[in-house]
Amino acid sequence: MKYGIAVFPSKKLQDMANSYRKRYDTKYSLVPPHLTLKDPFEMEENQIKEFSKEVRKVAKKASPFTLEVYKFSSFYPVTNTIYMKVRENESLLALHNELNSGNLKKETEHPFVPHITIGQEMNYDELSDVFGRLKLETINYEETVDRFSLLYQLENGTWTVYETFLLGNDEK
C-alpha cells in the first residue's frame, strides 16, 4: 500500500491553491492542496499501526511552525511543475528530518524543497506562459501549522487520511 505524509494548510490557502490547481494540476481531484513532508512510499498495511506510533512520537516532540508562502516557483526542467514556495525554517526542516530518518527512513528521490504544488505535468508552452505571469505576481501569506496527516492511496489514485497528528502536546 502507498502512504505519504503531508500538511493541509488552512482552507484559505487551499482555496487559493485550488484556483490554480483546477486548471493546471493533473492531480487536482486526487488530494487537497498540501505541503509534502514525506514522499509517497510503499509499506505493508499490517505495519501501519507501528509506523503511526513512531510518527506520533515525532509529532509530540515537534513544535507548531510558520508556513509562509512567498513566491511562485518551478521545478522545470526537472519536472513541469509550478508551486508556491514555502520559506524554510528550523521547525519545518527539523520535522521533515525527523519524519525521514531513524525508523521512519524510506528512499527519497530528491532533496526537500518545501512547496505547495499548483500545477504539474503541464506542457512546456502552458508552463512557460503561466509561470511567466505568476513570476510577476506578489504573494506573501503566512499562517501557523499545528498538525499534519498520514495518508494512504486508494486504487483510483485518490488519497484518504489515515491519521492526523498534532504538533507538540496533543491535548491542547
Next chain:
Amino acid sequence: MKYGIAVFPSKKLQDMANSYRKRYDTKYSLVPPHLTLKDPFEMEENQIKEFSKEVRKVAKKASPFTLEVYKFSSFYPVTNTIYMKVRENESLLALHNELNSGNLKKETEHPFVPHITIGQEMNYDELSDVFGRLKLETINYEETVDRFSLLYQLENGTWTVYETFLLGNDEK
C-alpha cells in the same frame, strides 16, 4: 464554514465502494467513501478548536466498533441514492448519539441510517436498473473501526480532514 464527521473504512471497503461510486455517485471526486456520523453543518472557523476538544472527549469515551455491510439498499423515493447498509450496533449508535447531542448538537434533517453511499442523484431509470441488479447480489463484509474524522469543505466542494480521533484510549 461547513464541517462534518465521518468514518473512512478500510482501503478494501473504500475501493469496493468506489467501483460503484465512479459510475453512479455525483460526489465521487469530492470525498472518499465514508459512513457519515454527523451531517454537514455550518460553524465559524474560530470555533473549531473548542469543538474538536469536545469531539476528542467523546472519542476517548467511545469504543472501537464493528462495521458490517450486509446489503444494498436505497433511500428512494426520498432521494435517488443507493448505498451499502451498515448493520446497527450499540457502540455505533452510542457514538452517533454522543456526536449529535449536548454541546455537539446541531440541526439534523433525518434519522440516522448508518450507510456508505455508492450512488446519488441518479435518474430514476438508472437507479431502478442498478438497484434492481444490486438487490440480487450478496454482500457480507465486516471490519473493526477504531477512528473517525472531522472534515471541512473547501470552496470547490471537496472535503479536507481537519483531525482524526481514535476511539477509546488514543495512546494505543
